[in-house]
Amino acid sequence: MKKLLRRPRLRAAAVATVLAGGLVLTNATPALADYNSPLYPTMSACNAARPTYYSSYTVPQACHPMYNWNGTQVVGYMFLVKTRY
Incomplete structure (x- = not known):
């Protein structure tokens, strides 16, 4: 060598x-990193989508409003998907 x-x-x-x-x-x-859900148009659509993200590895957090660039208008709703350790 x-x-x-x-x-x-x-x-x-x-x-x-x-x-x-x-x-x-x-x-x-x-491999196990937290990630954001897609943007949903309404709070009810966001809450309806949360159960699809439950698994033995992930759990969704609460839905939160997402604002435009200057914070004056809600453009949609999103939630964080956390991984279980």
């Missing part, structure tokens, strides 16, 4: 492989 790493092309390939593997591992998202 020592003799192989003395060759510049093989050494560069080994370094590139290690760096690429490190980047993949550090940028990977966790």
Whole structure:
């Protein structure tokens, strides 16, 4: 192995492989992450959709209004889906 790493092309390939593997591992998202539901037009539609997100791994939170960019108008309703640990 020592003799192989003395060759510049093989050494560069080994370094590139290690760096690429490190980047993949550090940028990977966790498998069990919380996520937002789609945007629903009304509060009743949001509450009606919440039971479909119950599972042995996830549980939905309460529905909350989502506002436009300056906070003056409700554009829909959304809830957070939490993972169970």
